[in-house]
Amino acid sequence: MNMASFAALHHLTLHYRLEGEGTPTLVFLNSLGSDLRIWDGVVASLEGRYRVLRYDLRGHGLSDAPVGPYTLEDHSADLLALLAHLGVPRAVLVGISVGGLIALDLARRQPERVEALVLCDTGARIGSQDSWNERIAAIQHKGLPEVARTVIARWFTEDFFVQRKAEAAGYYNMLSRTPVEGYLGTCAALRDGDLRPWLRSIRAPALVLCGELDKATPPELSQELAQGLGARLELIPQTAHLPCVEAPALVGQHIRSFLKELGYDR
Numbered sequence: 221m222n223m224a225s226f227a228a229l230h231h232l233t234l235h236y237r238l239e240g241e242g243t244p245t246l247v248f249l250n251s252l253g254s255d256l257r258i259w260d261g262v263v264a265s266l267e268g269r270y271r272v273l274r275y276d277l278r279g280h281g282l283s284d285a286p287v288g289p290y291t292l293e294d295h296s297a298d299l300l301a302l303l304a305h306l307g308v309p310r311a312v313l314v315g316i317s318v319g320g321l322i323a324l325d326l327a328r329r330q331p332e333r334v335e336a337l338v339l340c341d342t343g344a345r346i347g348s349q350d351s352w353n354e355r356i357a358a359i360q361h362k363g364l365p366e367v368a369r370t371v372i373a374r375w376f377t378e379d380f381f382v383q384r385k386a387e388a389a390g391y392y393n394m395l396s397r398t399p400v401e402g403y404l405g406t407c408a409a410l411r412d413g414d415l416r417p418w419l420r421s422i423r424a425p426a427l428v429l430c431g432e433l434d435k436a437t438p439p440e441l442s443q444e445l446a447q448g449l450g451a452r453l454e455l456i457p458q459t460a461h462l463p464c465v466e467a468p469a470l471v472g473q474h475i476r477s478f479l480k481e482l483g484y485d486r
């Protein structure tokens with residue numbers, strides 16, 4: 221059913237979409253300042269082969285934006301509560317950027333709930349304490365719409381801004397209209413979240429994807445992540461931080477090949 225749905229969990233309300241049939245269930249997690257629509261093209265490319273759950277992280281899209289700061293554990297507890305609400309015992313988690321960190325956090329805390337991981341443009345540690353504190357201060361001082369002008373430049377390639385101008389403007393709107401409390405709360409989760417010590421303990425099979433021109437979470441970070449997890453890294457040509465928007469069909473193809481390797485031949 222491809223329509224907006226809302227789950228009133230005991231602690232907050234999350235916006236989600238559930239579509240498609242069959243196993244496994246794929247759960248898509250968005251990045252900082254985006255929402256579940258960044259996955260539209262990837263989900264379309266999967267052509268209903270799998271059951272797909274997308275949701276807006278707390279503080280994003282149409283989900284509640286409680287007062288921060290948040291932690292990665294707050295985010296992964298939200299996901300667990302949503303899975304329980306929908307009766308999904310186990311899923312393949314597909315997370316981008318902070319969404320990847322949240323997926324990793326769930327995989328280390330509740331390994332039995334995670335069938336596999338697809339980690340896009342992410343790392344076990346993104347940025348530094350200082351870089352996140354600087355971003356938080358800049359937003360408090362200048363506001364999110366101003367800071368978003370710098371941030372969006374890292375989301376897409378230069379070509380995208382020239383050739384897909386209207387989409388670039390639309391995604392700037394998505395980013396700059398993120399609830400500021402939710403954006404700042406999630407910056408704090410990124411500032412305080414470091415999963416490097418846990419990587420080797422994560423046993424779920426994983427695939428790592430990264431835009432070859434990503435400057436926010438560059439390919440070297442993905443390489444470290446893939447090494448730590450014993451996973452394969454695939455670079456997505458001619459894309460930056462959001463290959464799911466710039467090259468959704470290719471991202472979808474990698475997901476399908478990975479699922480095939482895991483025995484899900486659909």
Ligand SMILES: O=C(O)CC1=CCC(=O)O1
Nearest residue numbers: 251252317318346371436
């Ligand atoms: O906002 C950025 O600079 C890129 C990013 C880092 C974590 C995330 O989710 O997006």
